[in-house]
Amino acid sequence: EVQLVESGGGLVQPGGSLRLSCAVSGFTFASYWMHWVRQAPGKGLVWVSSTNNDAGTTNYADSVKGRFTISRDNAKNTLYLQMNSLRAEDTAVYYCARLSGDYKMYFDYWGQGALVTVSS
Amino acid sequence: EIVLTQSPGTLSLSPGERATLSCRASQSVSSSYLTWYQQKPGQAPRLLMYGASSRATGIPDRFSGSGSGTDFTLTISRLEPEDFAVYYCQQYGNSLWTFGQGTTVEIK
Numbered sequence: 342e343v344q345l346v347e348s349g350g351g352l353v354q355p356g357g358s359l360r361l362s363c364a365v366s367g368f369t370f371a372s373y374w375m376h377w378v379r380q381a382p383g384k385g386l387v388w389v390s391s392t393n394n395d396a397g398t399t400n401y402a403d404s405v406k407g408r409f410t411i412s413r414d415n416a417k418n419t420l421y422l423q424m425n426s427l428r429a430e431d432t433a434v435y436y437c438a439r440l441s442g443d444y445k446m447y448f449d450y451w452g453q454g455a456l457v458t459v460s461s
Numbered sequence: 462e463i464v465l466t467q468s469p470g471t472l473s474l475s476p477g478e479r480a481t482l483s484c485r486a487s488q489s490v491s492s493s494y495l496t497w498y499q500q501k502p503g504q505a506p507r508l509l510m511y512g513a514s515s516r517a518t519g520i521p522d523r524f525s526g527s528g529s530g531t532d533f534t535l536t537i538s539r540l541e542p543e544d545f546a547v548y549y550c551q552q553y554g555n556s557l558w559t560f561g562q563g564t565t566v567e568i569k
Contacts, residue, residue, distance in 0.1 A: 376558070386498075386506060386549055388558040400556050436505055445512050446553035447496035451505035 343367040343450045345437050350455030357427050361455055363420040363437030371395075371415040374440035376448060377422050379433035387433075390422065391440070405431075427459045463487055463554050465561035473569040480537040482564045484550035489530045494553040497526055497535045500563075501546045509548070510535065540566070 349361040363375070377389040390411040391400045399411050410423040420437050435455050438448035464487040474480055484495070492513040498506040508517040510526040513533055523538040537544055545568050550561040 378560075385563045386500075386551075386560040388551075388560065391556075391558070402557075441511070445496075446494045446558070447508060447511045447551065448498075448506070449508050449517070451507075453505055 343439070345439065345450055345452035347435065347437055347452045347455035350435065350457045352458045352460065353427055354461050355428060355459055357459070358423070358425045359427065359457060360424070361422040361435055361437075361457070363422075363452055365418050365420070365437075365439070368439070370413075370418040373442060375411075375413060375420045376438045376440060377411060377420075378436045378438055378448070378451075379431075380436070380454075381430075381433045384433075389435070392420070424457070427457075429459050431457065432459045433457060462557055463490060463552055463559055465550050465552060465559055467548075467550060467561035467564045469564060470562075471565045471567060473567050474540055475569045476540050476542055478540050480535075480540055480544070480566055482535040482537075482548055482566075484528075484533040484535070484561050486531045486533075486552060490533075490552045490554065492529050492533075495526075495528070495533050496551045498549045498551065499544075499546050500549065506549065537566075542568075 344366045346364045353359050376391045392411045396413050408426045412421045437452045439450040441449040466485045468483045495513040497510040499509050500506045514526045525536045527534050547563045547565050549563045
């Protein structure tokens with residue numbers, strides 16, 4: 342069974358940092374692109390970042406570029422999102438998601454989400 | 462960046478009725494890269510349709526997708542109680558993934 346489990350969320354002050362983790366199981370992690378998608382309270386889904394199989398290729402939404410860093414440890418089957426210089430508008434539930442392996446560019450499995458609250 | 466606009470924002474229907482949800486792109490999207498998700502309160506999104514018209518595993522055949530270019534549609538032929546939720550379209554292009562703002566299907 343495919344599972345993605347996020348951790349590391351919490352309350353952080355504006356300007357602070359936080360690192361999210363996403364532990365996966367049930368599939369060959371090293372074979373898949375992985376992504377982070379966020380959802381502000383009561384709002385829609387927003388794509389944040391992606392990494393290819395070996396983290397050699399990463400992409401970011403303009404809103405987080407230069408502040409967030411996506412990474413992965415294929416030996417530990419874990420995806421990360423390092424978030425620096427956090428702002429109130431970064432408050433959201435952050436989901437990790439697996440990109441399908443059939444080149445159709447959709448997210449076929451999602452974690453349950455980790456809530457990040459940026460507030461003083 | 463391609464912007465996806467979903468309409469209507471909210472659809473108020475009764476169980477058994479037909480739901481038609483629209484997703485319009487600001488420029489042409491490959492139908493291979495147009496996806497629909499369903500999200501219920503407090504839950505992660507769930508994959509519904511990919512490649513504009515292919516149902517994901519376990520999705521009942523009352524769900525169907527169609528469209529090409531800039532106009533895509535998700536249709537639910539007869540609403541079941543478990544179908545009342547928020548629906549998002551999503552596309553991929555130029556190394557970016559974008560979502561529409563969502564359509565809420567609520568019980569009338």
